[in-house]
Amino acid sequence: MTTIPYIDMLTVMIVFGIGLYTLLITRNLIKVVIALQILVKAGMIALVLAGRINGQVMTGQSIALTVIVADTIVAVIALALAVQVKKHHGTVDLSKLRNLKG
C-alpha cells in the first residue's frame, strides 16, 4: 500500500513556520531557544521523511541522528550563555542586548 505523505509534509511546514514566526516576534532569549528547538523537530521529521521517499532510509536516519546531537548541544550552550548574559547584563530582553549595533 502506498500513500502520499500530505499530512506529514504539511505538518513539517506548519511547525517550521511556527518556529520561524516566533524567532521574528519574540523578545525573550529563552523563547528564542524554544523556537530553535521547535524548528529542529520539524527538520528531523522532514529528514526522516525525505529518507523514506528517496529510498535511502539509512542515510536519512543517520543525518537525523546527527541533527539531534548538534541541536542538543546548541540548546545546552545557548541556555548556559543565557544564564551568563543574565548575570552580566541583568536582562534577557533582546531589545536591550544590542552590542552589535552598527
Add this chain to the structure above:
Amino acid sequence: MLNALIAAGIILCAIQAIRVKKLIAAALWLAGCSALTALMLYLLGAPEIAVIELSVGAGLVTVLFIFAINIIGDETPVRMPAIPPLVAWLLVILSFGTLAYLNLPLLEIEVPTLVTIPMAASSIWEDRALDVILQIVLIFAGVLGIINLISDNSSRESKA
C-alpha cells in the same frame, strides 16, 4: 488517521509553547512536543531515532530548560515586538509559499510500503564514520564549553 492526530497534537503543542506567558509552562509544552515528535518518528519507521529523541528532547533538554529558567527568572516584556506580527506572518508565508510552489511536482510521488528497518550499528559506522566522529567531538566541545561557562560563574561569584 493516527498520523493526522499526532500531527495535530504537535502543532497544538508548538503553538501553546510560544503563546503562554510563563516560561516554565512553555518548557513543559515543548516537552510534550518532543514526545509527540518521537511518536511520529516511530510511525515513520525510525524507532531508534524516536527513542533517542524522546530521551534527549523530552528529558535532557527539558531539565536544562527548567534549570535555566529557575536561575534566570520569569520576565515578560510588555512592549510591542520589533517587527509587526503581520509582516512576520507575511514573510513566513511568502517563504514557504514559494518553496511549496517549487515543490508541487514532487507531490506526485508515492511512498513505498513501510517496512521497519532497524538501523544497524555497522551502517552508522561504515557509511557515516566521519559523522559519528564529528558528533563525538561536538559533544566533547559542548561539555567543555559548559564546564567553562559554569566555572567562570562560580569563580566570579567567589571573587565578588
Add this chain to the structure above:
Amino acid sequence: MASTLIFLVIGLPWIGALLVWLAGDKRTTVQHILAILFSVASGIAAVALLFNTSNATVINLDAGGVFGQFTFVADGLAVFLAVVATVIGSLAVIFSVDYMRGEKALGRYYAMVLFFIGGMAGLVLTSNLLLMFFFWEITALCSYALISFHNDDPKAVAGGIKALIITQLGGVGLLAGALLLFSQTGSYDFNRMIADPGIIDPRILSGMAFGCLVAAAAKSAQFPFQTWLPDAMEAPTPISALIHAATMVNAGVYLLARFFPAFKGVPGWTTAVILVGMISAILTAIMALVANDLKRVLAYSTVSQLGYMVFAIGCGGVYASQFHLFSHSIFKALLFLAAGAVIHSVGTRDMRQMGALGKQMPLTRFVFIIGSLALAGIPVLNGFWSKELVLEAGLQHGPIWAYAFMLLSAGLTAFYTFRMVYMVFYGKPSSEKHVHDAQPAMKVALIPLAAGALFSWLLAGPFSSLLHNSLPAHEIHAITTTEVLMEVLSAPATYIALAVVALGLIAWWQRQHLGGVAHAFRWLTAAAENSFGFEAINSGIVRLTQGAAQKLRTTQTGLLNWNIAGLLITFIAVILILVVGG
C-alpha cells in the same frame, strides 16, 4: 629549459622577499646583500629567457575546476616586459642601498620590492586571465605598501590609499573580463581568444574590451584616472622609478597590447583608446608645465608618455608602442633615479629651492641631461626613435586631429623638460646648501641606465623579430634596425616633430619675451594647478561614499529579530529568482 627559467624569474624574487624579511631589521647589511643578489639573479634568468621564447605553453599546472589551468607562455611580449621589470628592478634595488641607508623597517621595504618584481614578471608571463588578475592585484598591493612605506606620514598614507582604491576599481574591469571569458569559452586561456576573436559573442566581446580598457586606464593612470600617480610620489624615489615609471604602470599598456588583435574589431574601441591616450598626453603635459615639485613633473610626464603608448596602440602600431615602452622605461627610470639622488642630497622636492646644483653634482647632472634629452625626443637618443615611430603610426592610421594634439604635446614635453633641467641644475642658487654628488651605489645604478638611453635603440631590429616570431596574431613585421632608422629618417613626420621640439626649446630660451603669451593663458595655468578639477571630483566621490555608508548604518540595529527578518527576506529573494528564472 624555458619552464625552469620562468620558475626562476618569478620564484627567485619571492624567495628573496621571504629571506630578507626573515633576516630581520638588525642585520641591514645582510638584507641589502640578499636583496641585490636575488633581484640580479632574477634579472639574469629573465635575460636568459630571451633566447628561449616561443609561442607554446611552457608551464601547465592544473588548478582544479573553477580556476582552470595555470599556464605560462614565454612569448616575445611577455619576456621583454619581464626583462624590463627584473633588470630595472635590480638597478632600483642597487640604488636603494644608498638611498635607504639608515631607514628603519628595511625588511618590509625589500620584501615588498622583491614580491612586486616577482608579481610583475608573473603578470606578463601568464596566459590564464584569472591568474593575470591575481598577479595584477599583487602588484597593486605592493604598490600601496611601498607608497605608504613611511606610514607615520599622513600624506604618504593618503597617497597609498588613493592609488590602491583607483587601481583596484580598475581591476574589477579585468575580473569581469576574465569571468566573461570563462563563461563563453570554458577556460581562462586568452590565447585562443586572441587567435580567433570570433568564438565569443560580439556583445560580450565589446563588454570585455571596454572592461579591459577601464582596467588598463586605471592601472596606467590614464584619463580619467590620472589623479593617483602624482600623489603616489610620496613613495621613496627608487619605488617611484621602479613601480610608477618602469613596470606597474606599464601593465595597463601591456594589457592593451596583448589583447589588441582580439578587440580591434569592436566598434568604437580603437577610437576610445586613441581618445584616452591623447587626452592623457596633452592634459598632463599642460599640468607638468606649472608644477613645482620635481617628482610631480616626472609623474605628469610619465602619464603623458604612457598616453603616447596608448595612442599608438589605438592606431594599430603595437610595435611602435612597445618600443616606446622599452625606451621610456629606461629613460624614465634614469630620470627618477637621478632625481632621487638630487632629492637625497638636497633634502627637498621643491624645485624652487634648488638651482645651480650642476657644479656640485656633475655626474648627476650629466645623466639627468641624457634622460631629459631622451624624454624630449632629441635625435640619437632612444626616445627620439621610439617617439617618431609612435607619431608616424598616428599619422598613418589615426585621425588627423589626434595627431595634431600629440604633436603639440611633444612640443610641450620639450618645454617642461628643459624648464625642469634649468630649475634644478642651472640658474641662480636659491639656498646656500652644500650638496654632494651621487653616492657610489647610486652611480652604479645610474650609469647602465644612461648607457641604455644612449644606445638601446640599436636593439630595434632584434626586438621586432622577437615579437614577430612569437606573436602570430599581432601581425608584427620583422624589420632590421637599419630599416627602422631609414624609416624614421625618411618620414616627413619626423621633421615636423623635430621642428615642434625645436620650437619648444626656443620658447623656453626666450621665455622672457613670451611673457605676454603666458599672461594670456593664465586661466589655463590656474586650471592646470587645480589639476583641471579632477581632484575635486575625487574628493566629491569620497564624500558621497562616506555619506552613503553613514546612512546605511541604520540597518544594523543589533536586534536579533531584525537580523532574522533580513535572512528570510534574502531567502525569499533567492527563491523568487529561482522561480522566475526557471
